[in-house]
Amino acid sequence: MVGRVTEIVTERLVLRPFVEADRQAVLEIQTDPETNRFNPRPPDAATTRLTFDSWLAHWAELGYGYLAVRERGKPAAADGSDVIGMTGVRKRDFRGEKVLNLGYRFRPSAWGKGYALEAARAAVEWAEREIPEIPVLISVTVTNEPSLRVVEKLGFTKYQEDVYDGAMSRHFRR
Template sequence: MNYTPILETDRLIIRPMTLDDVEGHFSMDSQPEVHTYLRAEPLQKIEESKKMIESIQIQYKNFGVGRVAVIEKESGEFIGWTGFKFIEEKEAINNQFGFLDFGYRYKKEAWGKGYATEAAKACMDYYWKEMTHFKLNALTHIENKASRNVLEKIGFEVTETFIFDLWEIDCFWYELKSGIKF
């Protein structure tokens, strides 16, 4: 089953990533500010973005789901990514696997404009219509107030804190509030 639709909001197009997105992705993921709460290093070479997009395309093929590009309609510009990632046992987060992780990342020029919430609401609407057979969780660095606000606006609630082993950072673990739909 394919769960990588093309979604549209008033200001955004949300669609599967292609290799045409390499430059936009690199522009975003090479910004140090984007990595403030990730404890990861900004990308240094455009080839790293190509590998990341190819990895996402493998997720589309293997699981029918993966992060998707967020395109600003007015400019046609790649401003970030959002959506669902299937977490396999080998990638367990908070000792859990076999679920969808909801996430997003945007270039700093897109921050503070409501794009993350707008795209997240579109994705969650799609989730409630087509994907509820998947368990859905999210996580964020405990100090990332902006990301926390987005998750809480779209129906997630903190259920615990944990250390995200991959980056050794303190995170909040989110679950969907029961009965929340858009």
């Protein structure tokens, strides 16, 4: 059994499992037009609610998944308003293979601070330590240059490029 994540603390961030109180923060982040600049099919509120439900179910079933991210040193908020983004890995089927999909998305107010790299690095390190038998994969739209820079800094290498989830995408592994 995988060691359940309770909290991952980095130099500047705290990553923790999502809880119901984070629903509004996730809705704001996931449906923000700025965070979807490279998404050919941006999620609406109803889709985001279903996605969040699936994140909670993934946690309940497997004991890991996508994580809420907040700034370290700032007070935690019971209503989830301290959530600046998300990262983590989620089990998925990719072309017939079980993989851990690395995801990250942050509020625009958190951009340009290196938070995506810091949070994603911590999530990947956890996944590679706790679930080494399942490879970590990340899929990025080819036009999403900021995300492609994060992938490169994480040490992932391109292994495939094709249309995925409605857009030409690059798929990376370490």
